[in-house]
Amino acid sequence: MRLPKFEHVQPSSREEASRLLQEHGSRARLVSGGTDLYPRMKYGLTRPDVLISLKGLPATPPTVDPNGDLHVDALMTLADLARSQTVLEKTPLLSEAALSVASNQIRHMGTLGGNLCQENRCPYYNQTHTFQFVEPCFKRNGDQCYLIPKGKKCWAVFSSDTAPALISLGASATILAPKERRQLPLENLYTGDPLKPLTISDGEVLTEIIIPCPLSLRGTAFMKFTLRGGMEYAALSVAVVLDMENDGVLCRAARITVGSVGAGPIRAGKGENAMAGQRLSKNLFQEVAQLVVSETHPFPHHGYSAAYLRACLEVETRRAFSLAAEQITRNPGDPG
Amino acid sequence: MKQIIELSVNGESSEFAVEPQETLLEALRDRMGLTGTKEGCGTGECGSCTVLIGGKPILSCLTLAVECHKRDIVTIEGIGDGNDLSPVQQAFVDCGAIQCGFCTSGMVLSSEVLLKENPNPQEKDIYKALEGNLCRCTGYNKIIEAVHKASEQMVTEQE
Numbered sequence A: 001m002r003l004p005k006f007e008h009v010q011p012s013s014r015e016e017a018s019r020l021l022q023e024h025g026s027r028a029r030l031v032s033g034g035t036d037l038y039p040r041m042k043y044g045l046t047r048p049d050v051l052i053s054l055k056g057l058p059a060t061p062p063t064v065d066p067n068g069d070l071h072v073d074a075l076m077t078l079a080d081l082a083r084s085q086t087v088l089e090k091t092p093l094l095s096e097a098a099l100s101v102a103s104n105q106i107r108h109m110g111t112l113g114g115n116l117c118q119e120n121r122c123p124y125y126n127q128t129h130t131f132q133f134v135e136p137c138f139k140r141n142g143d144q145c146y147l148i149p150k151g152k153k154c155w156a157v158f159s160s161d162t163a164p165a166l167i168s169l170g171a172s173a174t175i176l177a178p179k180e181r182r183q184l185p186l187e188n189l190y191t192g193d194p195l196k197p198l199t200i201s202d203g204e205v206l207t208e209i210i211i212p213c214p215l216s217l218r219g220t221a222f223m224k225f226t227l228r229g230g231m232e233y234a235a236l237s238v239a240v241v242l243d244m245e246n247d248g249v250l251c252r253a254a255r256i257t258v259g260s261v262g263a264g265p266i267r268a269g270k271g272e273n274a275m276a277g278q279r280l281s282k283n284l285f286q287e288v289a290q291l292v293v294s295e296t297h298p299f300p301h302h303g304y305s306a307a308y309l310r311a312c313l314e315v316e317t318r319r320a321f322s323l324a325a326e327q328i329t330r331n332p333g334d335p336g
Numbered sequence B: 001m002k003q004i005i006e007l008s009v010n011g012e013s014s015e016f017a018v019e020p021q022e023t024l025l026e027a028l029r030d031r032m033g034l035t036g037t038k039e040g041c042g043t044g045e046c047g048s049c050t051v052l053i054g055g056k057p058i059l060s061c062l063t064l065a066v067e068c069h070k071r072d073i074v075t076i077e078g079i080g081d082g083n084d085l086s087p088v089q090q091a092f093v094d095c096g097a098i099q100c101g102f103c104t105s106g107m108v109l110s111s112e113v114l115l116k117e118n119p120n121p122q123e124k125d126i127y128k129a130l131e132g133n134l135c136r137c138t139g140y141n142k143i144i145e146a147v148h149k150a151s152e153q154m155v156t157e158q159e
């Protein structure tokens, strides 16, 4: 399978990349590892004339700032992220999510930034359309959906594994535009619209992720549900962070994010509220898991029906709670 | 517009003028005649195009040749020459871990990296290291067996 023609530009800095993106406008696209973009270009789903490549730029290793917060370079490969000792100590949840993406080879190529900015997917859209003599679907500028016949909207799902983990960790993203650098909570990066999944514009570059690491008792868990268990996009994923009172049994605050079953990652706010201030117990986990399912409305996708996904989501959320509760530990920076 | 690049493959450097859209896979197979690297899917799903860049396993079907300028590349041809096999290759032969052979170069390279990083892998480590390499023939059991065997062999050799 061949890539279509394009012009390839290797900027010497992120600032230059952002300037070049602005200059070339909609003709240009940013590329990091290319593991999401190149397959789409080979299928003919997108045809940029110019590729601005971040591949040659070095990634800064993760650092901890004076507040104890973790800074991760968006250009870091998922393999380096998964094996970084600093990340493992500060936020094992992120290491786990990074390690669950695709395969060893893809983790050595794919970056955190590319993972967070990947396109939404659907089994109809993500293939070559050369020999199909039918009207295009919504995502190819048509007005129908082949996945849900007579569907009035696009049902492509956002399948990043690191996004739910980072949103549950309360991460924020640093965005570089030609004239400014700004920060936004990572969950605000996503629009919830499958046709335009990201809120950032074409001239903007995601450069860094900042993860707050409070000095408190915390338990975390990441579950990725797939059919085969090997390299596979998630049927669904759920990332849970439980911040505990000092006694270790009362939950002070919870963050729950569900991935791969919607047009973007979904925060389960009702579930989070129901968990806060409660004593952890099996019954509570069951109740909150049901609440999470009721507020999530999973999209049917890749052969999974909505009913099946709802049933799996309840089980996986409950498991995530139990696992997080077992792993409650103090932040290594905390004197105790 | 073509760009001149220098590719260092299996210790030998050569220069080529390549189009930006040319993948490393195409450069290796069509320009250098190194056909041990295979194209299965071309879209990142099968791992048969695996090569090592700077010792790390990557997919040559999703890597641009222009981005490999002066990088150290190792293909299956750099692992053994057909007579002199590496312990991993020998174990694949001994265990019958090859049928049609299309996945084999990728499987061997992924296993080489695994054993270098973790000379004594558990079964779950082998699964994880090879999850991006599909085999449509062997049913995987013999491949897993071969990696175990190569690991034992390499550990005894070191002692």
Ligand SMILES: Cc1cc2nc3c(=O)[nH]c(=O)nc-3n(C[C@H](O)[C@H](O)[C@H](O)COP(=O)(O)OP(=O)(O)OC[C@H]3O[C@@H](n4cnc5c(N)ncnc54)[C@H](O)[C@@H]3O)c2cc1C
Binding pocket: A029, A030, A031, A032, A033, A034, A035, A036, A037, A038, A039, A074, A075, A078, A100, A101, A102, A103, A106, A109, A110, A111, A112, A113, A114, A115, A116, A117, A118, A119, A159, A160, A161, A162, A204, A205, A206, A207, A231, A232, A233, A234, B043, B044, B045
């Ligand atoms: C077989 C296969 C299996 C996969 N399985 C998974 C999986 O299980 N889970 C998962 O999450 N993903 C999976 N992926 C998708 C993809 O490989 C990963 O998401 C990877 O992390 C993407 O990173 P990249 O650097 O290669 O992105 P690229 O392909 O370089 O970029 C992806 C998109 O993000 C944009 N972009 C890249 N970097 C930036 C930046 N710094 N700022 C702004 N925009 C940017 C690009 O313009 C492009 O539109 C899979 C891919 C394949 C081929």
Ligand code: FES
Binding pocket: B038, B039, B040, B041, B042, B043, B044, B045, B046, B047, B048, B049, B050, B059, B060, B061, B062
């Ligand atoms: S040909 Fe590269 S992964 Fe299949």
Ligand code: FES
Binding pocket: B097, B098, B099, B100, B101, B102, B103, B104, B134, B135, B136, B137, B138
């Ligand atoms: S031996 Fe035929 S694909 Fe693996």
